[in-house]
Amino acid sequence: MKKYQTLLEKIRDYFPAPTSDKMHDAYFVSTIMHALDQLDEMKGTAPVLGKHENIDYSKSSKEKIPENLSRVEDTVSRIVEYACGLEIWGHPNTQTNVIPPATIPSIVGKLISSTCNANIIWDEYSHRFALAEVEASGMLCDLIGYELDKSCGVFTFGGTGTNLYGVYAGIMKAIPDAKKKGIREDVRVFTSECGHYSLMNVVSWLGIGIDNLISIETSRDNDMRIDRLEEELEETISSGVKVGCVVATMGTTDAFGIDDLKEIIKVRDKMVGEFDLDYVPHVHADAVIGWVWSVFNDYDFSNNPLEFSKRTLRSINDSREKIKYLHLADSTGVDFHKTGYGPYISSAFLVKNRSDLEPLYRKQDDMPYLYQFGEYHPGMFTLECSRAADGPMAALANLRLLGREGYRVIIGHVVEMAEILRERFESFNFIHVLNDYNLGPVTLFRVYPEGIDDATMFYSKEVSDPGFSEILKKHNKYNRAIFEFTHKEAMLGRGVTLSLTECYRKTTYSEPEEIPILAIKSFIMSPFTDENAIQAVADKVLEAREHTQME
Numbered sequence: 001m002k003k004y005q006t007l008l009e010k011i012r013d014y015f016p017a018p019t020s021d022k023m024h025d026a027y028f029v030s031t032i033m034h035a036l037d038q039l040d041e042m043k044g045t046a047p048v049l050g051k052h053e054n055i056d057y058s059k060s061s062k063e064k065i066p067e068n069l070s071r072v073e074d075t076v077s078r079i080v081e082y083a084c085g086l087e088i089w090g091h092p093n094t095q096t097n098v099i100p101p102a103t104i105p106s107i108v109g110k111l112i113s114s115t116c117n118a119n120i121i122w123d124e125y126s127h128r129f130a131l132a133e134v135e136a137s138g139m140l141c142d143l144i145g146y147e148l149d150k151s152c153g154v155f156t157f158g159g160t161g162t163n164l165y166g167v168y169a170g171i172m173k174a175i176p177d178a179k180k181k182g183i184r185e186d187v188r189v190f191t192s193e194c195g196h197y198s199l200m201n202v203v204s205w206l207g208i209g210i211d212n213l214i215s216i217e218t219s220r221d222n223d224m225r226i227d228r229l230e231e232e233l234e235e236t237i238s239s240g241v242k243v244g245c246v247v248a249t250m251g252t253t254d255a256f257g258i259d260d261l262k263e264i265i266k267v268r269d270k271m272v273g274e275f276d277l278d279y280v281p282h283v284h285a286d287a288v289i290g291w292v293w294s295v296f297n298d299y300d301f302s303n304n305p306l307e308f309s310k311r312t313l314r315s316i317n318d319s320r321e322k323i324k325y326l327h328l329a330d331s332t333g334v335d336f337h338k339t340g341y342g343p344y345i346s347s348a349f350l351v352k353n354r355s356d357l358e359p360l361y362r363k364q365d366d367m368p369y370l371y372q373f374g375e376y377h378p379g380m381f382t383l384e385c386s387r388a389a390d391g392p393m394a395a396l397a398n399l400r401l402l403g404r405e406g407y408r409v410i411i412g413h414v415v416e417m418a419e420i421l422r423e424r425f426e427s428f429n430f431i432h433v434l435n436d437y438n439l440g441p442v443t444l445f446r447v448y449p450e451g452i453d454d455a456t457m458f459y460s461k462e463v464s465d466p467g468f469s470e471i472l473k474k475h476n477k478y479n480r481a482i483f484e485f486t487h488k489e490a491m492l493g494r495g496v497t498l499s500l501t502e503c504y505r506k507t508t509y510s511e512p513e514e515i516p517i518l519a520i521k522s523f524i525m526s527p528f529t530d531e532n533a534i535q536a537v538a539d540k541v542l543e544a545r546e547h548t549q550m551e
């Protein structure tokens with residue numbers, strides 16, 4: 001045997017067996033088992049795998065590719081080490097952000113699509129994996145109330161991707177020859193000031209420009225002010241500028257604000273009539289966080305079969321009252337790697353009318369090497385050429401596993417826990433809950449030092465009175481210190497991981513300067529979070545307050 005052939009024999013064992021070989025399958029499984037054992041050894045009481053240490057990135061960037069082969073076992077063991085120091089998203093004491101733990105079937109969905117290495121550019125390279133995309137999209141369209149014989153969906157690269165598709169579909173309506181000629185005129189995209197920053201990427205990468213992304217003021221509930229939207233649309237259209245898209249945020253990143261989609265659609269339709277527009281401005285719902293509340297659209301709120309508490313029921317119902325209008329949006333973005341409890345990345349872009357995708361199609365002649373046969377050709381219009389099947393597989397696994405009931409239980413639980421936390425905070429006169437009208441699993445709060453015994457009143461002064469600007473800045477610093485204390489403690493296994501937003505909103509005044517208001521954030525996502533974890537947040541915040549001095 002030639003030297004290379006000896007090595008090739010070894011290398012063949014690195015791959016899953018191409019023909020039936022139970023022994024080799026067992027080896028594959030035991031490799032995964034070892035990886036899981038190694039992860040298990042990293043678990044302790046803290047919500048973090050192993051120890052969270054500082055990383056020397058500059059040293060790491062100088063790593064060299066090895067000269068020779070390594071053993072599978074050694075490689076896997078080294079690869080698993082990269083999990084060390086990461087937070088455990090499912091830990092009861094993790095309340096960091098909108099990051100879920102992934103269910104076992106959704107992980108297996110991803111594993112299987114990787115093992116078979118399907119590419120859902122077309123069904124020829126994915127066959128039944130393509131079906132997973134069609135089924136998962138269909139279930140989602142049905143869930144939010146799109147008509148199944150008119151709607152469809154494709155998976156893409158994250159919530160950002162869903163926003164990109166939404167805005168692009170809108171541009172195709174407003175400027176039909178933009179695909180060929182480029183965007184040669186000003187076109188504006190509207191969202192609320194609480195809309196996600198990914199829209200900035202979208203407008204700049206699409207060549208629309210950040211100056212043409214119009215941020216509409218929000219109410220104190222963090223939803224878009226409809227009167228302001230109407231004014232801005234009127235001003236834009238009457239000045240001859242086209243409306244590329246209106247993006248409604250259905251569950252904002254920081255505070256779970258939900259836009260009034262029904263009113264947004266009304267205003268859009270009014271504009272079409274008033275200005276006799278020859279196109280209908282596209283309305284995209286960025287529901288990557290809020291979509292899952294649709295499982296409550298047909299929940300029996302009067303009999304409350306899942307026995308949620310009154311407070312939780314009211315919260316969920318209030319959110320549902322807005323989410324139930326998702327079916328009015330021309331397109332909708334859904335993330336499973338947020339409130340769908342799937343692994344990164346699993347995002348679906350849904351359109352109410354398939355015909356909205358037609359302008360996105362390229363000609364078959366431009367792609368002579370693909371799509372000659374088969375029946376499912378999403379790659380003819382998707383941005384991505386190669387498309388992993390892991391997103392749809394993970395999504396489908398969870399939709400089948402949890403169904404409406406499972407999602408109702410998880411979402412009901414995290415909202416219930418957040419309600420208990422808010423109730424606890426409300427009993428302290430030195431803590432103010434900022435998003436007290438946004439009723440999801442996220443709680444934003446500010447802690448005030450000794451001497452301030454009406455936090456709510458003090459906060460309202462900080463927001464609106466320029467005379468309080470210096471103290472507002474000091475309290476921003478104070479809250480950062482409180483957060484840092486709790487974070488350090490959590491990493492040592494004492495307490496709960498929280499997060500921070502530098503700018504929950506800005507002061508209502510801008511003279512002499514507009515000041516961002518910092519807030520500490522508890523985002524409950526783990527089904528394992530319980531009342532002990534909630535007590536731990538309250539206890540740690542009190543302890544942090546005792547240890548923290550105002551500068």
Ligand SMILES: Cc1ncc(COP(=O)(O)O)c(C=O)c1O
Pocket residue numbers: 157158159160161163195196198249251252253286288289335347
């Ligand atoms: C409301 C909203 N839209 C879009 C995004 C972007 O999603 P992704 O990070 O998956 O690209 C986020 C991310 O947090 C978000 O909160």
